[in-house]
Amino acid sequence: MAKMFVVFLLLIAVNVSEAKKKIAIVGSGIGGSSTAYFLAQLLPDADITVLERGPQGGRLRKVTIGSRDYDSGGSIIHSENIYARYLTKIAGLEEEDLSKDSGSFGLYNGKEFTLNLQGGILDKLKIFSHFGFGLKGLVKETEKIIQSLNRIYCLQNNKVSFKDVSAMLETLDPLLLKLTQHSMQDVLRDAGISDKIQDELLTGVTHSNYNQDIDKIPALVGVIAGYISTAGGVVGNLWRVRRGNHQLPPKVLEKSKAKLVFAKVTKIEKNPDADNFHVTMETPEKAVTTETYDSVVVATPLANADIKLAVSGLPQGLKRPMQRTIATFINGVLKDLVPGSRNPNDIFTTRGADGVFSSIGNKGKADKDFNYKIFSKRNLTQDELDDLFEKINDVRVVDWEAYPKYSVDKDLPSFSIADGLYYLNSIESAGSAIEMSAIGAKNVALLVYQHFTGASNPKDMYTMCLKKKTRVSDMKDEL
Numbered sequence: 001m002a003k004m005f006v007v008f009l010l011l012i013a014v015n016v017s018e019a020k021k022k023i024a025i026v027g028s029g030i031g032g033s034s035t036a037y038f039l040a041q042l043l044p045d046a047d048i049t050v051l052e053r054g055p056q057g058g059r060l061r062k063v064t065i066g067s068r069d070y071d072s073g074g075s076i077i078h079s080e081n082i083y084a085r086y087l088t089k090i091a092g093l094e095e096e097d098l099s100k101d102s103g104s105f106g107l108y109n110g111k112e113f114t115l116n117l118q119g120g121i122l123d124k125l126k127i128f129s130h131f132g133f134g135l136k137g138l139v140k141e142t143e144k145i146i147q148s149l150n151r152i153y154c155l156q157n158n159k160v161s162f163k164d165v166s167a168m169l170e171t172l173d174p175l176l177l178k179l180t181q182h183s184m185q186d187v188l189r190d191a192g193i194s195d196k197i198q199d200e201l202l203t204g205v206t207h208s209n210y211n212q213d214i215d216k217i218p219a220l221v222g223v224i225a226g227y228i229s230t231a232g233g234v235v236g237n238l239w240r241v242r243r244g245n246h247q248l249p250p251k252v253l254e255k256s257k258a259k260l261v262f263a264k265v266t267k268i269e270k271n272p273d274a275d276n277f278h279v280t281m282e283t284p285e286k287a288v289t290t291e292t293y294d295s296v297v298v299a300t301p302l303a304n305a306d307i308k309l310a311v312s313g314l315p316q317g318l319k320r321p322m323q324r325t326i327a328t329f330i331n332g333v334l335k336d337l338v339p340g341s342r343n344p345n346d347i348f349t350t351r352g353a354d355g356v357f358s359s360i361g362n363k364g365k366a367d368k369d370f371n372y373k374i375f376s377k378r379n380l381t382q383d384e385l386d387d388l389f390e391k392i393n394d395v396r397v398v399d400w401e402a403y404p405k406y407s408v409d410k411d412l413p414s415f416s417i418a419d420g421l422y423y424l425n426s427i428e429s430a431g432s433a434i435e436m437s438a439i440g441a442k443n444v445a446l447l448v449y450q451h452f453t454g455a456s457n458p459k460d461m462y463t464m465c466l467k468k469k470t471r472v473s474d475m476k477d478e479l
Contacts, residue, residue, distance in 0.1 A: 021452055024279055024293040025050045025258070026265050026307070027300030029058020030074070030434050031424045033249040034087060034441035035297050036256035042449040049293075050253060051281060053264035058300065060434075062246040065396045066331035066366025070373065071245050072398040073327065074434050079237045080146065082153050083438035084248075088241055091251035099237040104362075106344035107200045108337060110353035114200050116344055131197050138193060145223050148173035152439055154465035160457045161446035165412040165426050168443070169220075171462070176220060180430060183408050184214040184222035202226060204348030208359040210403050210432070211325045211377055213351070217406040224431035245434065263289075268296055269310035270418060277421060295448050298417075299424040299441070304401050311421060315414040318423060322401030328374040330385070331366055332392040356384045368393055403432045415444055422447050 023039060025032045028050050036048050055061070061072040076098065077084045088095060105123075106116040115130050117123045128135060151172045162168035169176040179187065184206070188198050198214060202222065206214050209225035241247055253260060263281035271278055271292065280290045298307070302319045309318075336343055345362040349355060356376060363371040369391065374380070379399065385392060413426040427440030450456065 020045055020047055021294045022047045022276075022292070023049070023295045023297070023448060024277075024291070025297045025299055026268075026279075026305070027058055027298070027424075028052040028056045028249055028253060028260060029299065029437070030060055030249050030252075031437035031441050032058065032297070032299035033253040033256070034083070034438045035299055035424060035445050036258040037087070037090070037252050038442050038445035039448060040256045040258065042445055043452065048256065048258035049291075050258050050260050051263050051265050051279070052260060053262070053305075056253075056260065057246055057249040059400065059402060060246045060249055061398060061400075062244060063327070063329050063396050063398060065329045065394055066368060066371045068363070068366055068371055069244050069246075070329065070363055070371070071240070072329075072400070073325075073402050074245050076238050076240055077245070077434055079239060080150065081433075081435040081438075082150075083442065084435050087248060087252050087438065090255055091248060093247055093251060094242040095239045096242040097237060097239050099239075104345035106347050107204050107350050108347050108353060108355075109200075109350045110355045112338050113341060113344075114350060116341060118342065118344060131201060132194060134192070134194055135197060135201075138191075138197065141191075142223055142226060145173075145175065145179070145220075148176055149224075151465055155461060156439070156442045156446065158458055158461040158465065159446055159449070159455065160461055160465075161443055161450060163416040163447065164414040165429055169412075169430060172466075176430075179220035179223065180218045180412060181408060181410055182219050184217050184219045187219035188214070199351040203351040204359075208346075208348050208375065210406065211323055211358050211375060212403075212406055216408075218408055221406055221431050224433060224436070248434070265305070265307050267308040267310060268298070268421065270312070270421070275420065295420040295422075295451060297422050297424060297444050297448065299444075301401070301404075301425050301428075302423065309417065309421075311418045313418070315417060317409070317411055317413045318417070318426070320413070320429070321405040323403045323405040324377065325400060325402040326374075326376045326379055327398040327400070327402075328376065328380055328385075329363075329396040329398075330372045330374065330389060330392060331369060331394040332372070332389050333369050334360070334362070334372055335388060335390045337388075356380055357388075360388075404428050415440070415447060420448075420451050 023046050025035050032050055036050055039046060039048055060074050063070050063072050104117060104119040106113045117126060149172060166177055203214055205226050206212055206217055206222055210217060214222060263283050265279060265281045267280040269278045276292050276294050277296050278290050278292055279296060282288050301322055303322050334343060347360040349358055358375040361373045363373055412429045415422050415426050417423050422444040424440045424444045427436050
């Protein structure tokens with residue numbers, strides 16, 4: 001009898017082992033790490049492996065200069081970014097409120113500051129005096145668009161997923177989808193927004209966020225960038241993770257308990273004989289191996305990943321080009337760009353500036369002098385740096401493909417490449433930010449969950465969620 005009981009237990013163990021699903025996530029940035037965490041919550045028995053070809057953390061990188069650590073990208077977060085706040089909390093990290101910063105800000109046209117705010121109590125009045133009260137209406141309209149986008153939290157919290165970006169946006173609000181089909185410039189002009197607001201403020205915002213111009217980027221992308229950079233402090237506050245947002249991916253991945261394997265994925269192939277995928281990878285020691293997984297999530301831009309997708313009926317538009325961005329960190333002293341005019345802390349370039357940089361940020365005092373962060377589209381020469389700085393102690397350069405190279409496109413990419421194979425970074429066609437990556441992560445995690453369990457979207461959730469105005473306070477107890 002005892003032997004039969006042991007055999008029975010062994011059979012149960014075998015069945016449990018066979019039922020345990022193997023999932024691979026390609027990429028350990030905020031998207032891949034968040035996917036691992038969300039999957040661990042949805043499928044606690046799954047065997048999750050994260051495959052990373054380079055340093056952990058993806059595009060959220062740390063740069064050290066002047067004895068201080070900084071984020072090379074993704075450096076600010078809005079208070080309405082629900083997932084970013086949630087992930088920061090579960091990772092055991094702290095928020096650092098940026099609303100108490102001086103707010104010193106300037107718009108530079110290559111010759112002079114068209115607006116130079118030094119963080120005084122009259123700055124808001126100066127902004128409206130310079131741009132007119134059309135700016136107030138623009139902020140209100142932007143908030144309405146963001147509230148439509150925020151409906152995603154209620155839907156995802158009730159296990160609603162989307163197979164493509166277009167379906168997601170159209171469900172949240174048909175206007176969101178329309179805003180991807182027209183340039184930011186065209187939408188602003190049709191709305192009667194002044195040329196001054198477009199050419200100075202909003203061009204400055206898109207230069208600083210995406211290194212691109214408003215006549216190229218889709219309107220929704222511009223709305224998301226503008227909401228973070230311009231509406232911050234008007235509608236909500238800005239914040240960052242104390243000691244840097246680059247801490248988020250490794251801490252979130254640690255909480256997921258997924259395995260991290262350093263290897264460069266070169267091929268993902270659908271198994272013709274079973275419902276799974278063969279993933280070929282190369283280790284740092286140049287050893288080539290192939291592992292089989294029941295589901296695969298690609299959480300890195302395919303444009304620069306050099307991954308062969310051996311899948312029939314491959315969707316179009318997955319490998320979209322990326323925008324090269326150079327982040328140059330300088331420890332030293334910046335010259336006055338305009339003689340006799342004090343430089344603001346954050347300098348954005350306007351349309352027609354035609355300078356060597358897109359933006360310059362004074363990151364604060366260092367052990368010696370000050371630290372600065374410069375965004376540009378190419379590497380700056382030593383002569384160009386000498387023209388900008390009266391003193392240079394140290395230089396650090398991050399040359400990376402930071403964001404999608406945007407254009408207006410009627411056809412947005414799909415999250416679903418094949419049953420069981422998903423592409424998180426399709427979300428970046430709507431906007432590239434930490435929060436957008438987390439939204440994409442939750443969506444692909446739900447697609448994997450539904451793939452394995454056979455669950456479908458609960459229809460009764462649509463009406464409730466689409467009528468609901470979602471803010472952080474609504475979700476803090478639900479997540």
